[in-house]
Amino acid sequence: MHLAYPAVLAVLLFCTGLYGVLARRNAILVLMSVELMLNAVNLNLVAFDVWLRDTLHAGQALTLFTIAIAAAEIGIGLAIVLLVYRNRGSSDIDRLRDLAEKTGEADAADGTPQPDTKAEATA
Amino acid sequence: MTLAATAGHGFLSPTGVEIAFVLVGIATLGAAVITVTTRQLVHAALWLVVTLGGVAVAYLLLTAEFIAWVQVLIYVGSVVVLLLFGLMLTKAPIGRSPDADSGNRWAALAVALASAASLVWVVVDAFRATWINLDGPAQGSTEVSGRSLFQYWVLPFEALSVLLLAALVGAIVLSRKADGGKASVAALDNSASRAPAPREEQR
Structure with a gap:
């Protein structure tokens, strides 16, 4: 098999995940796109490992490690998203603007000085 | 762009494994594109299952069978289930949600297309003559993977x-x-x- 096929598939999967990370609004959909990008990296690792016939099988071992780290990442990420949802009543990453610099014209409604107490009242 | 690569392995005379890989790759990529563009949030998680399963089949075609089953077990078995639970617990709307994409999706599309074009160009230019020899014993059988994992x-x-x-x-x-x-x-x-x-x- 040509190495170009899995490499190009990995590139396209990575760029699809990149589009998803940049364009999605829901935080869980952003996490799904991150999973796509990690899968693209795994595909590259496996393809290059099979091509090089590495005696240590570094590519496949690192793929297993990446899968485990991705599982840990999705667990922590979902816990954070659930916590944000419980405190703010929304998991849209566009609306989590409490740390944004106040420009004065746009976010007057969002930029209340005590966002935690307001969020606790709504949640 | 020469199509005749080294040692008679041309792109115009693909082997059976290559045909299967291209078909699986098209299905995987289509499912991935639907995952990042659909407006129904639960459907995005279900299309992600198709994408991850397609990647697992690609691992099988690359003779990395242990990685393929780990992929099926962990990603399809647990990560997608976790994502579905997360969607339910955040009260994701069932059905079409018109605000699934943020306002900067056209900038995101431009960034993704530009990076895809440049990366595909670089990768094809670098590896168009590289041939993976898939013959012989499997590179990623459970015995080989376990031996390398617990030795090194x-x-x-x-x-x-x-x-x-x-x-x-x-x-x-x-x-x-x-x-x-x-x-x-x-x-x-x-x-x-x-x-x-x-x-x-x-x-």
């Missing part, structure tokens, strides 16, 4: 288990309801001993 990669393996434990404890601490600092610290101590069960009920 034992220390990273154990460090990874510590990382998984830390992630587990962190997820428990994050998803507890905040009822005072001392109570959560005390609960952390006895939840570490029976770690998997409360994690499941918190989700």
Whole structure:
């Protein structure tokens, strides 16, 4: 098999995940796109490992490690998203603007000085 | 762009494995594109299953069978289930949600297309004459993977288990309801001993 096929598939999967990370609004959909990008990296690792016939099988071992780290990442990420949802009543990453610099014209409604107490009242 | 690569392996005379890989790759890529563009949030998670399964088949075609089954078990079996639980717990709307994409999707599309074009150009230019020899014994059978994992990669393996434990404890601490600092610290101590069960009920 040509190495170009899995490499190009990995590139396209990575760029699809990149589009998803940049364009999605829901935080869980952003996490799904991150999973796509990690899968693209795994595909590259496996393809290059099979091509090089590495005696240590570094590519496949690192793929297993990446899968485990991705599982840990999705667990922590979902816990954070659930916590944000419980405190703010929304998991849209566009609306989590409490740390944004106040420009004065746009976010007057969002930029209340005590966002935690307001969020606790709504949640 | 020469189509005649080294040693008679041309792009115009593909082998059966290459045809299968291209077909699986098209299906995988289509499912991935639907995953990042659909407006129904639960359907995005279900199309992600198709994408991850397609990647698992690609691993099988690359003779990495152990990685393929690990992919099916962990990604399709647990990660997608976690994502679906997350969608349910955040009360994701069933049906079409018109605000699934943020306002900068055209900038995101431009960035993604530009990076795809440049990366595809670089990768094809670098590896168009490289041939993977898939003959002989399988590169990623369970015996080979286990032997290399426990001969050369034992220390990273154990460090990874510590990382998984830390992630587990962190997820428990994050998803507890905040009822005072001392109570959560005390609960952390006895939840570490029976770690998997409360994690499941918190989700």
